[in-house]
Amino acid sequence: MAIGRLRLKKRGYDFPPYRPPSEAYSLLLRVTRGCPWNKCLFCSMYKDIPFERRPLEEILEDIEAAAELYGGSTRTAFIGDSNSLIVKAETLCEVLSALYAAFPRLERVTSYARARTIAKKDLAELKQLRQAGLTRLHVGLESGDGQTLQAIKKGATPEDMIESGLKAKEAGFEFSLYILLGIGGTQRWQEHADNTATVLNRIDPHFIRVRNLIPQPGSPLYALKERGEFTVPPPDLILAEERRIIQGLAVTSEFLSDHISNYLPLHGQMPQDKALLLKSLDGAIAEMRADPSLIDDFRHKELLRRL
Numbered sequence: 001m002a003i004g005r006l007r008l009k010k011r012g013y014d015f016p017p018y019r020p021p022s023e024a025y026s027l028l029l030r031v032t033r034g035c036p037w038n039k040c041l042f043c044s045m046y047k048d049i050p051f052e053r054r055p056l057e058e059i060l061e062d063i064e065a066a067a068e069l070y071g072g073s074t075r076t077a078f079i080g081d082s083n084s085l086i087v088k089a090e091t092l093c094e095v096l097s098a099l100y101a102a103f104p105r106l107e108r109v110t111s112y113a114r115a116r117t118i119a120k121k122d123l124a125e126l127k128q129l130r131q132a133g134l135t136r137l138h139v140g141l142e143s144g145d146g147q148t149l150q151a152i153k154k155g156a157t158p159e160d161m162i163e164s165g166l167k168a169k170e171a172g173f174e175f176s177l178y179i180l181l182g183i184g185g186t187q188r189w190q191e192h193a194d195n196t197a198t199v200l201n202r203i204d205p206h207f208i209r210v211r212n213l214i215p216q217p218g219s220p221l222y223a224l225k226e227r228g229e230f231t232v233p234p235p236d237l238i239l240a241e242e243r244r245i246i247q248g249l250a251v252t253s254e255f256l257s258d259h260i261s262n263y264l265p266l267h268g269q270m271p272q273d274k275a276l277l278l279k280s281l282d283g284a285i286a287e288m289r290a291d292p293s294l295i296d297d298f299r300h301k302e303l304l305r306r307l
Helices: 056-070 089-102 115-120 123-132 146-151 158-171 189-203 220-226 235-247 274-290 294-306
Strands: 027-030 076-080 108-112 136-142 174-181 207-212 254-257 266-269
Touching (some): 027 056, 115 158, 123 158, 136 158, 136 189, 174 235, 235 274, 274 294
Parallel strands (some): 027 076, 108 136, 174 207
16 A cells, blocks of 8 residues: 555545556556456455545546645656556546646656556547557566466456557556466466466566465455465566566566565566576575575565555
8 A cells, every 4th residue: 555645635626546567656547446457366455445536627627636735846746546547548537637737757657557448548648648648558467378368367368468458558548467476376377478488578567567466355266365365476487487477578678676575686688688687596596405494484475564
């Protein structure tokens, strides 16, 4: 959970409860509440928040409140909640226009989006949003393996993911994809890794961001894990899965393992840093398998997800 920069306010302000780590210093603006899909087994977010589109008047009032607090100093903004593109393009363009008018130094405005929503949007509408100043889309791929996506009730296929990524890039957006390491479980980790690399190669997103799967209380997957119906891979297998994904990549993406709970922090530009990333993973895997006690040290990172 994050409250972003607007911690103190003179008037009411409706905060997005979540944002990507890369938006830690961004102004947070809530255009929708909750998630219109809200069925993913691994997700515990938005479970108690009914989905709704906020009235435009409320959103514009929040922009005014933000401008009173920060003047024109803000350079980046993030639009929440989970899928702002579900709002009509005309409405979102009005929001963007108000944002840029209130913050003349604004350089980047980003948003979460669902792959299916992007795929269903007309390309002209996406270009309209890009021209209005929406610069980057954060999308959860989770896996490129169709069987895994179906099992976790993602509500999208690998083909949907590819179509949405290529369409977003054609419209001019920066495209940031999120991968869930471990989401294939111990039984399907190789298929998850290989098919994820295949989808990433087809899209060639600007950013690839990986996250460790840590089932959270309140998510259906946590209940499955507690009943012994899903097994999260151990840390050494998670890193082996990450290595297998990177090994299969033929992209020009920026690769980031940038969440506090990730077992190994990695950051590199593909393809030139591919060998360096693989070397770092090989070293960590070798150390862990030579000294199994290190696995417990890595598992302590899982607790950080609950902070």
